[in-house]
Amino acid sequence: MDVSRVTRSKKAAKSSYDRLSKWYDLFASPFEGEFIDTGLQKLQAAPGEIILEIGFGTGQGILKLAQAVGNSGKVYGIDISEKMCEITRLKVEKAGFSKWVQLVNGDAFNLPFPDSSFNAIFMIFxxxxxxxxxxxxxxxxxxxxLKKDGRLCVVAMKQKHDPTPxxxxYEWAHRKFPNYxxxxxxxxxxxxxxxxFRILDATEISSWGFPVExxxxxxVKN
Incomplete structure (x- = not known):
């Protein structure tokens, strides 16, 4: 499976998202909103569930997950950017969800949670x-x-075996300008x-002519 590599360091990624955080809701959030809604509709978070969002950005998904699970559930989020965490934490406090939402500044490469902690995990872009x-x-x-019967929802840009021009x-731009x-x-x-993983549902949608799955x-545990 031939896909472009990621060449920037974790340190560079963290710095980039820290700088972008104050503008993220203005430029990126409106674009992501439709995909967050589609992903959450597919995930079907239920009251009382314990759910993790990886890479929550400025918190659009976190707020909707918190509303879905209610105060009988719990929502955790992990993001590499300290500034994104700060912005989302303020939104969570303002919405009154602090008692059942916990945010962590960290890397999903090593999730700081015990085994079998979550009913579901959500990842978008x-x-x-x-x-x-x-x-x-x-x-x-x-x-x-994830719990043994847990589920994972991933929303991501889709590569094609016969990619369009x-x-x-876009991939050329990614290689030339990886920070942007x-x-x-x-x-x-x-x-x-x-x-x-065992596929339960897969849907392809389009964003500005780019495929998103x-x-x-x-x-599935061994």
Missing amino acids: TLELFDTPEIPLVLKECQRV MLKL VDCRPIFVREMLEKAG VVVCGN
Whole structure:
């Protein structure tokens, strides 16, 4: 499965998102809103569940998850950017969700949670930010912290076996300007299946002519 590599360091990524945080809601959040809603609709978070969002950004998904699980549930979030965490924490406090939302500044490469902690995990435009060799390790961490019957919802840019000229141009921009064009398309469903997840639902939607895949899968433990 041929996908572009991620060349920037974790330190550079953290610095980039810290700088972007104050503008994120103005430029990126409106674009992401429709995909967050689609992913959450597929995930079907229920009252009382314990759910983790990886790469929560400025908190659009966190707030909706907190509302879905209610005060009988719990929502955790992890993000590499301290500034994103600060912005989301303020939103959580303002919404009155602080008692059942906990945010962590950290790297999903090593999730700071015990085994079998979560009913579900949500990731939107995050898995494709990891370098290709890291993706199986991140997914293994997801399997570890998910309950045996837990589910994972991934929303990500989709790579094609016969990429369009527009997709090839985007990948060129990703290679040339990795700090600005940070996401790159990946084989979402194939990577999840290879990691041992059981596909429950897969939907392809389009964003500005670029394919985006929303995949919900069940945890499969060895």
